[in-house]
Amino acid sequence: MKQKRPYTILTVSKKAERSILSGHPWVYDAEIRQVIGTVTNGCLVDVVTSPAWSKQETAKSECRESGGNPAVGKYLGTGFYSEHSKIRVRLLSRNANDKFDAAFWERRIRYAWEYRKTVMGDDIGCCRVIFGEADRFPGLTVDRFNDILVTQTLSYGMELLKPVIFPLLYQVLTGDGQTIRGIYERNDVSIRELEGLKQYKGWYPLENALSLSAAPDIHENCSKYPVPDKNESRSLSPVPDHDQLCFHTDSCLTEITENGIVYQVDVENGQKTGFFLDQKYNRQAVARLAAGKRVLDCFTHTGSFALNAARGGAAHVCAVDISESAIEMAKKNAWRNGLDDRMSFRVANVFDLLPQLEQSHEEKYDFIILDPPAFTKSRKTVGNAKKGYKEINLRAMKLLPRGGYLATCSCSHFMSDELFIQMLHGAAADAGVQLRQIEARQQAPDHPILWNVPETDYLKFYLFQVI
Numbered sequence: 001m002k003q004k005r006p007y008t009i010l011t012v013s014k015k016a017e018r019s020i021l022s023g024h025p026w027v028y029d030a031e032i033r034q035v036i037g038t039v040t041n042g043c044l045v046d047v048v049t050s051p052a053w054s055k056q057e058t059a060k061s062e063c064r065e066s067g068g069n070p071a072v073g074k075y076l077g078t079g080f081y082s083e084h085s086k087i088r089v090r091l092l093s094r095n096a097n098d099k100f101d102a103a104f105w106e107r108r109i110r111y112a113w114e115y116r117k118t119v120m121g122d123d124i125g126c127c128r129v130i131f132g133e134a135d136r137f138p139g140l141t142v143d144r145f146n147d148i149l150v151t152q153t154l155s156y157g158m159e160l161l162k163p164v165i166f167p168l169l170y171q172v173l174t175g176d177g178q179t180i181r182g183i184y185e186r187n188d189v190s191i192r193e194l195e196g197l198k199q200y201k202g203w204y205p206l207e208n209a210l211s212l213s214a215a216p217d218i219h220e221n222c223s224k225y226p227v228p229d230k231n232e233s234r235s236l237s238p239v240p241d242h243d244q245l246c247f248h249t250d251s252c253l254t255e256i257t258e259n260g261i262v263y264q265v266d267v268e269n270g271q272k273t274g275f276f277l278d279q280k281y282n283r284q285a286v287a288r289l290a291a292g293k294r295v296l297d298c299f300t301h302t303g304s305f306a307l308n309a310a311r312g313g314a315a316h317v318c319a320v321d322i323s324e325s326a327i328e329m330a331k332k333n334a335w336r337n338g339l340d341d342r343m344s345f346r347v348a349n350v351f352d353l354l355p356q357l358e359q360s361h362e363e364k365y366d367f368i369i370l371d372p373p374a375f376t377k378s379r380k381t382v383g384n385a386k387k388g389y390k391e392i393n394l395r396a397m398k399l400l401p402r403g404g405y406l407a408t409c410s411c412s413h414f415m416s417d418e419l420f421i422q423m424l425h426g427a428a429a430d431a432g433v434q435l436r437q438i439e440a441r442q443q444a445p446d447h448p449i450l451w452n453v454p455e456t457d458y459l460k461f462y463l464f465q466v467i
Contacts, residue, residue: 005046005096007037007043007044007045007046007078008035008036008037008038008039008043008045008046008081009035009036009037009045009046009048009072010027010032010033010034010035010036010039010045010046010047010048010081010088010089011032011033011034011036011048011049011050011051011072011073012027012031012032012033012047012048012049012050012076013030013031013032013033013050014050015031016028016031016032016047017049017050017076020047020076020077020091020094021076022452023450023451023452023453024452024453025077025079025090025091025092025133025136025138025453026087026089026090026091027047027079027087027088027089027090027091028086028087028088029085029086029087029088031088032088032089033050034050036072039081039083040081040083041081041082041083041084041156041196042080042081042082042155042156042157042159042160043080043081043157044078044079044080044081044092044100044157045078045079045080045081045089046075046077046078047075047076047077047078047079047089047091048072048073048074048075048076049072049073049074049076050073051072051073075096076091076094077091077092077093077094078091078092078093078094078096078098078100079091079092079093079138079157080092080138080139080155080156080157080158081157082155082156082157082195082196083156083196084156084194084195084196085155085156085194085195090133090138090139090155090157091138092136092138093136102164102168105161105164105165105168106168106171106172108135108136108137109130109165109168109169109172110172111135112129112130112135112137113129113172113173113176115135115448116128116129116446119445119446119448120444120445120446123258123280124144124178125144125146125256125257126143126144126145126146126256126257126258126275126277127143127144127277127444127446128141128142128143128144128277128278128444128446128447129142129143129144129149129169129173129446130142130169131446131447131448131456132154132456133450133453133455133456134447134448134449134450134453134456135448137158137165138155138157138158139153139154139155139157139158139195140152140153140154140155140158140165141154141273142169143273143274143275143277144173144180145254145256145265145267145273145274145275146254146255146256146265147179147180147181147182147254148180148181148182148183148184148252148254148267149169149170149173149180149182149183149184150183150184150185150186150267150273150274151166151183151184151185151186151187151204151273152185152186152187152189152272152273153185153187153192153197154189154191154192154195154197155195156195156196156197159195159197162204166183166204166206167206169183170183170206182203182204182206183203183204183206184201184202184203184204184252184267184268185200185201185202185203185204186201186267186272186273186274187199187200187201188200188201201268252266252267252268252269253265253266253267254267256275258277258280258283258304259280259283259284259287259308259311260311261304261307261308261311261333261337262333262336262337263275263302263304263333263336264329264332264333264336266329270302271301275302275304276301276304277444277446277447278411278443278444278447278459279304279305279371279409279443279444279459279461280444280446281441281444282407282409282441282444282461283304283305283308284308285407285439285441285461285463286305286308286309286312286369286407286463287308287309287311287312288312289312289367289405289438289463290308290309290310290312290313290314290317290367291312291313291314292313292314292315293309293314293315293365293366293367293405294314294315294316294317294364294365294366294367295309295310295314295316295317295318295365295367295368295369296317296318296320296357296363296365296367296368296369296399297309297317297318297319297320297369297371298320298350298353298354298368298369298370298371298372298392298396299320299321299350299370299371299372299373300319300320300321300326300327300330300371301321301323301326301330301371302326302329302330302333303319303329303330303331303333303334303343303345305369305371305407306318306319306330306334306343306369307330307333307334307337307339307343309367309369310334310339310342310343311337311339314342314367315342316342316343316344317342317343317344318343318344318345318346318363318365319334319343319344319345319346320345320346320347320348320350320353321347321348322347322348322349322350323347324347327345327346327347330345331345350370350372350392351388351391351392354392354395354396354399355395357399358395358398358399364401365399365400365404366400366401366403366404366405367404367405367406367407368396368399368400368404368405368406368407369407369408370392370393370396370406370407370408370409371407371409372388372389372392372409372410373411374410374411374412374415375388375389375410375412375415376412376414376415377412377414378414379414381414382414382415382419385412385414385415386415386419386422386423389410389415389420389423390423390426390427390430393406393408393423393424393427394427394430394431396408397427397428397431397433397466398431400466401466402433402466402467403465403466403467404465404466405438405463405464405465405466406435406462406463406464406465406466407461407462407463407464408424408461408462408464409459409460409461409462410459410460411458411459412458413454413455413457413458415460417460420460424462433466433467434466434467435464435465435466435467436464436465436466436467437462437463437464438463438464438465439461439462439463440460440461440462440463441461441462441463442457442459442460442461443458443459447459
């Protein structure tokens with residue numbers, strides 16, 4: 001890397017070099033070998049290979065600042081530096097000629113939006129517009145629910161970029177004829193604290209940020225952005241005052257239509273960003289099999305799979321969830337769509353309900369849907385998660401008659417497809433049944449999977465006939 005560049009340089013290990021060259025955008029803290037210059041949280045840094053002369057001297061995984069400017073290795077990419085996270089750098093680009101100004105981010109937003117228009121067609125009224133690393137916006141999720149964009153920002157660098165990116169999102173979509181009345185931030189997740197970011201939720205003050213015609217490279221001078229207090233072990237970024245968050249008098253409720261079914265979405269209080277969009281076409285697959293069936297939808301949340309089954313012609317659908325508020329919303333959705341006459345609702349723990357149904361023999365079902373929340377969010381708990389998945393699948397297989405149908409899934413990245421299949425084999429063997437696979441599916445294409453970034457591949461969905 002011969003040309004002079006404005007960013008602090010980080011040299012990295014051979015392991016990190018191989019990972020980056022294979023297409024993965026993360027550099028972990030233990031892979032940093034040397035810091036040449038000064039860094040502040042959220043700034044852009046250049047990542048380069050470690051020079052041959054420093055191999056022995058920098059064998060330790062600790063970063064060190066260097067006041068000099070020694071020769072450095074080959075340029076690998078530029079990304080956000082995160083002071084607190086184990087993911088120390090999230091790469092944005094491997095092109096040394098990129099300038100990270102408003103025009104750069106507008107191109108990326110347009111690219112993401114054009115992709116959604118292509119793969120989602122008429123379904124762009126409710127879709128994921130930006131899916132983090134899969135769209136090269138590390139740590140940023142943007143979901144569209146009709147006229148509201150809901151965002152979740154999970155990296156410090158992306159937090160600093162909001163004054164540029166959020167108005168551009170609005171401009172790109174409205175410029176394409178879409179109606180957007182606001183951007184609602186769902187930053188009420190504990191993972192933000194791992195980045196040195198506070199939790200909060202509220203409307204983004206979009207009306208104060210739409211004059212971006214001459215927006216500069218906001219990372220040109222990192223010193224003008226908030227830096228955590230070095231006297232605190234994990235200080236948090238400032239959050240705007242209540243008034244600055246610009247809480248709209250407009251309702252946080254909106255309506256979406258998915259697969260012909262109308263849902264009320266509460267972007268303020270709904271799970272995650274308000275509604276789970278990734279199962280959109282898996283719900284259609286369930287609807288195609290549901291005609292004439294008695295369906296048990298476990299972990300129904302607000303009733304999406306149950307409603308699709310009912311709309312698909314099911315004789316009856318029982319929707320079950322442990323949350324009373326979720327069941328109330330599911331009932332409202334059923335009534336709103338004129339499907340309540342063929343549906344019933346039950347507040348229950350699925351782990352308790354399935355063995356009770358098996359023992360009582362009172363209620364018969366020939367189609368069971370298992371759409372549980374993620375049982376694991378780390379590798380450390382995968383073993384326990386596998387036991388949980390096996391328990392509900394085993395019970396469902398025992399409850400179903402021969403020739404019955406099972407839809408089962410896992411939304412945890414750490415529960416790999418290989419582990420999930422092993423679990424299903426074990427459950428079928430213990431239940432004394434065989435599984436005839438109908439379909440193996442994944443997340444909807446607005447949640448794209450990058451083959452070189454396995455973290456983007458998380459949803460496993462299978463349809464079986466139990467024989």
